[in-house]
Amino acid sequence: MQTRRWRARWFDLVGWLLLGSIGLVYWRWSSLSPHARGIILAAYGVVFALVMLPSALRTRGLLKTGAQAEGTIVGAEERTSIRRDQVVTDYYPQVRFTTPEGRQVVFTSSFGSPGEPELGDRLRVRYRPEDPGQAEVDHAITWMLRAAFGVVGGLGLLVAGVVVYAPPSSDLPTGILTKVEGTGQVRAVPASGQVGEMLTVYDERGDAQVAMTVARLKFSTGDEFDQPAHGLYMGAYVRLHAVVDQPDVPDLRARIGGRYYEEATFSAALAFGTPLDDSVLDPGEQGAGWLVFDVPDRHGQLVLRDPDEHTVGVWTY
Numbered sequence: 001m002q003t004r005r006w007r008a009r010w011f012d013l014v015g016w017l018l019l020g021s022i023g024l025v026y027w028r029w030s031s032l033s034p035h036a037r038g039i040i041l042a043a044y045g046v047v048f049a050l051v052m053l054p055s056a057l058r059t060r061g062l063l064k065t066g067a068q069a070e071g072t073i074v075g076a077e078e079r080t081s082i083r084r085d086q087v088v089t090d091y092y093p094q095v096r097f098t099t100p101e102g103r104q105v106v107f108t109s110s111f112g113s114p115g116e117p118e119l120g121d122r123l124r125v126r127y128r129p130e131d132p133g134q135a136e137v138d139h140a141i142t143w144m145l146r147a148a149f150g151v152v153g154g155l156g157l158l159v160a161g162v163v164v165y166a167p168p169s170s171d172l173p174t175g176i177l178t179k180v181e182g183t184g185q186v187r188a189v190p191a192s193g194q195v196g197e198m199l200t201v202y203d204e205r206g207d208a209q210v211a212m213t214v215a216r217l218k219f220s221t222g223d224e225f226d227q228p229a230h231g232l233y234m235g236a237y238v239r240l241h242a243v244v245d246q247p248d249v250p251d252l253r254a255r256i257g258g259r260y261y262e263e264a265t266f267s268a269a270l271a272f273g274t275p276l277d278d279s280v281l282d283p284g285e286q287g288a289g290w291l292v293f294d295v296p297d298r299h300g301q302l303v304l305r306d307p308d309e310h311t312v313g314v315w316t317y
Helices: 002-031 034-065 141-165 266-272
Strands: 067-083 086-098 104-108 122-128 131-137 191-194 198-202 208-220 232-242 251-256 259-261 286-295 301-305 311-316
Touching: 034 122, 034 131, 034 141, 086 122, 086 131, 104 122, 104 131, 191 198, 198 311, 208 266, 232 251, 232 266, 251 286, 259 286, 266 286
Parallel strands: 191 311
Antiparallel strands: 067 086, 067 122, 086 104, 122 131, 198 208, 208 232, 232 286, 251 259, 251 301, 301 311
């Protein structure tokens, strides 16, 4: 009996810790990188499987090798939970049986149901002769459901973690292509580089349209008149070099934890310096200025996106 109580308290503690961690992750989810999200989901999958499967296997071993007895339902333990914004009550039968030595034992089944059990109903139980307090209703569903939840839930979270950690290539651009410098080849992959490097965007024919450089970054917490909503203003000093007449310049956005942040207010850009004006550029002309984003964190990426929301360039900082 003491062992069962200790296990129940242990599961309660683990449950509360998991709920607390889920709340913390939910709070910080938008600022996490795809890699961090994938690792967290995979870790939850492992924990879920480690919590559910050992308990299911112990119950299976008890039902397979434990001594048999006939028990009687003498009560039910009510446990409430919230599912889909509704309070739901499950009833876990309390069963009494007598060992061959004449010892009477009452235990609470680990398998509950929405319906209240009928008092006095008789059913078979299995128990460990050396510790009759470790008993369970002799029904395969008492361990199979728990094992199924462990396998399906754990594997599901693991698969979700892998997918998030390594997203499929279906997000690659189709309308604007990137030319591999020095080879003449054109590939439908985003250009990428570090802050300070120049990226060239090409059209679907492989002709260069515009070259862009994120020269440097600067962060600010704003002033008493203009405060960032997410915590930080990030100023990106951008240089443009037009290759054709009035090129369509892709939108630049900040991406942090998988979420995109568009440009902040014009007044915020003025606080950093001259805002970028890319409205009119003739071939060979250059433009430079600040673009400012309201972001929650210093670490992330600056992403060029075409009108169809395809990624055509990425600066990592």
